[in-house]
Amino acid sequence: MPIYVAQLGMVLAVFVMLLLSAAVMVYSERKVAAFIQQRYGPYLVGPRGLLQPIADVIKLMFKEPLRPVAADTAIFFLAPILSATAAFAAFAVVPFGAESTFFGLLDEPIKLQVADVNVAVLVVFAITSISVYGIVLAGWSSNSKYSLLGALRSASQMISYELSYGMALAGALVLAGSLSLTDIVNAQQGAWFGFIPRWFVFVQPLGFAIFMIAGVAETNRAPFDFPEAEQELVAGYHTEYSSTAFMMFFLAEYINMVTAAAVAANLFLGGWHGPFLPEYLGWIWFLAKTAAILFFYIWMRWTLPRLRYDQLMQFGWKVLLPLAALNLIVTAAGVIYFGN
Amino acid sequence: MVPLGHYLILSAVLFATGTMGVFLRRNVITVLLSIEVMLNAVNLAFIAFGRTLGSVDGQVIMFFVVTVAAAEAAIGLALVIALFRHRESLNPDVFTSLKW
Amino acid sequence: MATDLLLFYLFGAIAAGASLLVVLGRNPMHSVLLLIVSFAALAAIYIGLEAPFAAVVQIIIYAGAIMVLFLFVVMLLNAHREDDAAPPAGVTSGPLRAGGVLAVLLVAELVWALRRAARGGDALLSAGPGADPAALQSVRALGNRLFTEHSLAFEVTSILIIVAMVGAVVLARRES
Incomplete structure (x- = not known):
């Protein structure tokens, strides 16, 4: 099979995988929430409620698409598309396994990744910063006060936490000496003293913690879900959206979570490297790590109460950012002192 | 390989577009946006020259230009907010008095 | 080799067109958005110039930070449209027209000057050892x-x- 066919197949596979992961996330979010709150959760549609996400999608698609009279039509329709596109695009540079020939199906091995870019980490970052626009434009173009407030909150929150997010991951970049996600993952191969995996989380515990917290804020999840704080803002930036447009925001939100978790697994948890499994089954490790981080996100959402908005800003600028800077300085000094 | 001249002509067109905006528009925000267009034209020329000369210095200077652009936007927009608060207008022709 | 020329024309046209609409547009919100489109097209051109880092910086800082600032101000001031009313006394439309003429002159001048520079640059490119893309990237x-x-x-x-x-x-x- 020629290589470009395989690569096209890879693009398609990643697309379908992301769609499926969003469906799985919706289901597990509801099930885990139900478990934490001692309810049953969805159980009627399909065995154990497994088909619930599909029912949700069908329900949403058959709803009436509404548009506020005073809305800026072009931007109102553009915003959800932008959100969803950015969410899908960010995953393009994230590797999820070692090179593989698919059991000899291909002549030469291809990377389990859509595109291997030498500035992959920054590309993820750039696309995340574009996804702010989806939210801001949705809020502004709806011409409704709740939407606007949600959008403003979301934009300032995402910009504030992007700094700590970037600085926390810079620690891992310094350790690996590369901006390519593949190189960073491969720098975490092997083990110390034969049993501790060489994952960056063990040398960068603070960096990992900051990265996770900032990641939650970046994806607008509880306890940082101010853009859509139901009690204050109805539904925040997507108050005025319904039907397919709403579905796109929903999809983008879950895919952003998956991407954030996958990037965290690659940067700090050694990606597809791990004990017990051979290299070509590494993607199982990758999936397990990503799923663990995602479970942690859900767990956090249904356990912790929402902060106050000014506390969130204070925390981001006065605690997280200085800590991230300190972490970066110490890491850089350590790399120079110990010569990597 | 795209010849250097193509990049430089695109850069010239962008720069002129920005200049036109600065002179023609009567909205402070659009004027600031036009300045950003001009800065981008300069960046493009720097990077194109850098590629031709086989040096990363073009990108280094682009980096500095972006930093200056960020500072300029922050100050410029702060001024816009302050002015708008006093005059309820974004038209630069309204801001004619030295003191109020 | 023709593909990169084609891509350059595509993104160059997007960048130039979007910038022109930024300058001519009456709605500041649309101007800001079109400028982001122009920045994205320029980032694509930077990738063609072996400068992926510059392209990413362009998106992260310009599109992701500076433009959000503009967007914030436009949203907060809520000044949707430019006043089409006549300019206040003392300001005639003469200077405004002069600006347009000046811009056209500027294009001509820049194109003339840059063509000379470009000839020198292309000579350098064909004579010299040529830039190593890996070193540039x-x-x-x-x-x-x-x-x-x-x-x-x-x-x-x-x-x-x-x-x-x-x-x-x-x-x-x-x-x-």
Whole structure:
């Protein structure tokens, strides 16, 4: 099979995988929430409620698409598309396994990744910063006060936490000496003293913690879900959206979570490297790590109460950012002192 | 390989577009946006020259230009907010008095 | 080899067209959005120029930070449209027209000057050993250059940023 066919197949596979992961996330979010709150959760549609996400999608698609009279039509329709596109695009540079020939199906091995870019980490970052626009434009173009407030909150929150997010991951970049996600993952191969995996989380515990917290804020999840704080803002930036447009925001939100978790697994948890499994089954490790981080996100959402908005800003600028800077300085000094 | 001249002509067109905006528009925000267009034209020329000369210095200077652009936007927009608060207008022709 | 020329024309046209609409548009919100489109097209051109780092910086800082600032101000001031009313007394449309003429002259002048520079550059390109794409793309080389040769400029820039930050806070603060 020629290589470009395989690569096209890879693009398609990643697309379908992301769609499926969003469906799985919706289901597990509801099930885990139900478990934490001692309810049953969805159980009627399909065995154990497994088909619930599909029912949700069908329900949403058959709803009436509404548009506020005073809305800026072009931007109102553009915003959800932008959100969803950015969410899908960010995953393009994230590797999820070692090179593989698919059991000899291909002549030469291809990377389990859509595109291997030498500035992959920054590309993820750039696309995340574009996804702010989806939210801001949705809020502004709806011409409704709740939407606007949600959008403003979301934009300032995402910009504030992007700094700590970037600085926390810079620690891992310094350790690996590369901006390519593949190189960073491969720098975490092997083990110390034969049993501790060489994952960056063990040398960068603070960096990992900051990265996770900032990641939650970046994806607008509880306890940082101010853009859509139901009690204050109805539904925040997507108050005025319904039907397919709403579905796109929903999809983008879950895919952003998956991407954030996958990037965290690659940067700090050694990606597809791990004990017990051979290299070509590494993607199982990758999936397990990503799923663990995602479970942690859900767990956090249904356990912790929402902060106050000014506390969130204070925390981001006065605690997280200085800590991230300190972490970066110490890491850089350590790399120079110990010569990597 | 795209010849250097193509990049430089695109850069010239962008720069002129920005200049036109600065002179023609009567909205402070659009004027600031036009300045950003001009800065981008300069960046493009720097990077194109850098590629031709086989040096990363073009990108280094682009980096500095972006930093200056960020500072300029922050100050410029702060001024816009302050002015708008006093005059309820974004038209630069309204801001004619030295003191109020 | 023709594909990169084609891509250049595509993204160049997008960048030029979007910039023109930024300048001519009446709605500041649309202007801001079109400028982001122009920036994205320029980022694509930078990738063609072996400068992926510059492309990413362009998106992260320009599109992701500076433009969000503009968007914020446009949203907060809520001044949707430019006044089409006549300019206040003392300002005639003469200077405005002169600006248009000046821009056209500027294009002509720049094209003339840059064509000469380009001829020299292309001669250099065909004569010299040619740029090594890997060296140009290397972020490490860029960092080395930035923190050795240009370290003074780098430090001065950081002071500039702090001054701008303090200045912006002072200017935009409401007097109590």
